[in-house]
Amino acid sequence: MSPVPRRRKDARPAELLEAALEVFAEKGFAAARMEDIAARAGAAKGTIYLYFPSKEAVFEALVRSAIVPNLERAEALAAAHQGPVAPLLRELMGLLETMIRDSRLVVLPRLMIGELYKFPELARFYRATVIDRGLGLIAAMHRKGVEQGEFRPEDSDAVARLVIAPVLLMAIWRTVFAPYGDEPFDPAPVLRAHVEILLRGLAP
Amino acid sequence: MSPVPRRRKDARPAELLEAALEVFAEKGFAAARMEDIAARAGAAKGTIYLYFPSKEAVFEALVRSAIVPNLERAEALAAAHQGPVAPLLRELMGLLETMIRDSRLVVLPRLMIGELYKFPELARFYRATVIDRGLGLIAAMHRKGVEQGEFRPEDSDAVARLVIAPVLLMAIWRTVFAPYGDEPFDPAPVLRAHVEILLRGLAP
Amino acid sequence: MSPVPRRRKDARPAELLEAALEVFAEKGFAAARMEDIAARAGAAKGTIYLYFPSKEAVFEALVRSAIVPNLERAEALAAAHQGPVAPLLRELMGLLETMIRDSRLVVLPRLMIGELYKFPELARFYRATVIDRGLGLIAAMHRKGVEQGEFRPEDSDAVARLVIAPVLLMAIWRTVFAPYGDEPFDPAPVLRAHVEILLRGLAP
Amino acid sequence: MSPVPRRRKDARPAELLEAALEVFAEKGFAAARMEDIAARAGAAKGTIYLYFPSKEAVFEALVRSAIVPNLERAEALAAAHQGPVAPLLRELMGLLETMIRDSRLVVLPRLMIGELYKFPELARFYRATVIDRGLGLIAAMHRKGVEQGEFRPEDSDAVARLVIAPVLLMAIWRTVFAPYGDEPFDPAPVLRAHVEILLRGLAP
DNA sequence: TATGAATGAGAATTCATTCAT
DNA sequence: AATGAATGAATTCTCATTCAT
Numbered sequence A, B, C, D: 001m002s003p004v005p006r007r008r009k010d011a012r013p014a015e016l017l018e019a020a021l022e023v024f025a026e027k028g029f030a031a032a033r034m035e036d037i038a039a040r041a042g043a044a045k046g047t048i049y050l051y052f053p054s055k056e057a058v059f060e061a062l063v064r065s066a067i068v069p070n071l072e073r074a075e076a077l078a079a080a081h082q083g084p085v086a087p088l089l090r091e092l093m094g095l096l097e098t099m100i101r102d103s104r105l106v107v108l109p110r111l112m113i114g115e116l117y118k119f120p121e122l123a124r125f126y127r128a129t130v131i132d133r134g135l136g137l138i139a140a141m142h143r144k145g146v147e148q149g150e151f152r153p154e155d156s157d158a159v160a161r162l163v164i165a166p167v168l169l170m171a172i173w174r175t176v177f178a179p180y181g182d183e184p185f186d187p188a189p190v191l192r193a194h195v196e197i198l199l200r201g202l203a204p
Numbered sequence E: 001t002a003t004g005a006a007t008g009a010g011a012a013t014t015c016a017t018t019c020a021t
Numbered sequence F: 001a002a003t004g005a006a007t008g009a010a011t012t013c014t015c016a017t018t019c020a021t
Helices: A011-031 A034-040 A045-051 A055-080 A085-102 A104-118 A120-147 A156-176 A188-202 B007-031 B034-040 B045-051 B055-080 B085-102 B104-118 B120-147 B156-176 B188-202 C011-031 C034-040 C045-051 C055-080 C085-102 C104-118 C120-147 C156-176 C188-202 D007-031 D034-040 D045-051 D055-079 D085-102 D104-118 D120-147 D156-176 D188-202
Strands: none
Touching (some): A011 A034, A011 A045, A011 B007, A011 B104, A034 A055, A055 A085, A055 A104, A055 A120, A085 A104, A085 A120, A104 B007, A188 B188, B007 B034, B034 B055, B055 B085, B055 B104, B085 B104, B104 B156, C011 C045, C011 C104, C011 D007, C011 D104, C034 C045, C034 C055, C055 C085, C055 C104, C055 C120, C085 C104, C085 C188, C104 D007, C156 C188, C156 D156, C188 D156, D007 D034, D007 D055, D007 D104, D034 D045, D055 D104, D055 D120, D085 D104, D085 D120, D085 D188, D104 D120, D104 D156, D156 D188
């Protein structure tokens, strides 16, 4: 019926979520119109509702789908790692730096900080699935470093948060101020100083 | 002009902004209803419009009014300081920790990260007036520490951001996850570890 | 108390009506704000309500006050007249032409055509006091002309309306299209042609 | 596109404009509520906005749609005419008289006199498309009459306005005073006297 | 008399969601 | 599965009117 047949039925939800990411990034959750999302995915307004029961559900699905895969990559990285922790930490920060610069997902921190508290269930899920797991991963790295005599003892949960904080700040910076910044802010020097200071600060 | 000043008149804007802070904190900017804000200030819907021309203007006024005074306190603190920088940094972090725990302004970081990009002018103002000034303050402290031989040389602008990042993260944490956290998260240990690691990491 | 004392208390209502005429002329009845009217009269919003109980009442008072005096001038003119009717008609048209060009009251026809039907009582008053009286005046002139053999017999009420119609159209034209007309429309030639054609058309 | 065309879709704008004409006629532009218009067209409030972006746009569409067709009828009439102009003028006046008595469009003159000056663009369009064309049509008739020796020379543009003025006045009369008139005013005698006087007045 | 802060009814407009096709 | 016309709840903002001073 349609002149341009859908490539695969299965792709629709993903297409819609991709469109949703873009529209949420531009307008924020509240101001994003379902019709905009649909249109950007090349679909009609009603079509979204075949896959997601509400706008909230789209947001939830977006958050769920966008983050877990990346987390799993990080976990795989850590699992495969042998030897001193510092290089692994550097590698991880490099990955995150790249994401901040290149991935469309940079907007997610801003989006989630702005909206997540309105989605209690999603917040719980996200905290358990992403944050606790992600922080746990880094805390484990720190603990391993302490065991290996690479780091002095310190509250590993706190350290995990401190490792992540500048990464988040850089992501936020890019999406909150980038549109108005005269020079596009470069997060790289900050993150490099971060690793330097952090590793010195954690050293015995 | 009138010999008996109308009691409310002068206080009204501040009352309204306080109410706005609360309502924005609870619902976010988009979901906050002007009527709610007015009601919480003990006023009628229309009254808000005597003082602010739009909801956006309320948000702007809130941001402008809430932050500059605090920044000035920090500047005064720094100006009055003599001797090594580390204690000043500790004192500053202590102040910020207190604010995160006790002040109703904790919600501002979340609110602003979520909304500021929709207010280009306010974003510019905020960046110039608060961020650049605030980061400048810290960068100056770092530079002074370097001059005094207290710190090793490092990109002071980057350091300033690294000093602030965990503070913001803690503020965000409290307002994004606090409502659902089983145990109310305590930012103190993180910020203490932060200062420890930071000072060690900055040391020559 | 007031540094600039009111010249005469009695002048206030008239000042307010004059201001109302201007504001109604610019914005129309519905879009005219009581505050604008007050401000233009150099008074505060509440002051209007000391003299007029409502916006409708202002409109009514304006209409009542603006027209009757002019009508009385016309009646006096007619009463004083002797001899053939044609010169009187020419004089009357000259007066009306002047009003259309110079008086701020030109806007009244437009205003009243647009609003009067919403003021049943005022409409009745206006019809009885102004229209019937004004048309009666002209009809009487026509009748006198017929009696004097100056005009052929014709329905005098109809003639009265025909005499007035182009005057109204010119007033309307100036206030509806004038703001957008490239050349400010000059009603004079039309009204002169009107008298010419009319007098020939009425001749025996 | 759909094989079974949605019954409403195509008809909706016309239905809405018809409803708008009625509601504007009853309440005037400012007091007409979009909901009333929608309801009278058997639609919900929101439906109007699928077809017209604003209340202003409804008014504009109404004016544009209502008048041009009638003007074209008049032009066709004139184009088809041969011989002396007077009978054509009588026929035209007869048509207008009928419209004033029977058509729901009688309210348009009142509506437009009352509102058009607030719609600069529409005013320009209307002046160019309807007035200049309509007056041009009549002026051309007059000019032809002069050429044919039927009329004495006279400013044809002025004549055109004089021809139309009583028609407008009658339309206005019916919609401004009709609701309160004891006897429903009959425009016929006035328009008949108008043609009589006019043709005599124009004769050589 | 005069003021202008306060009120709250009212209306335009938006948009998530539904559902007939 | 897909569409998009239709709905109507919800929200911002306006402004006539009131009334304490």
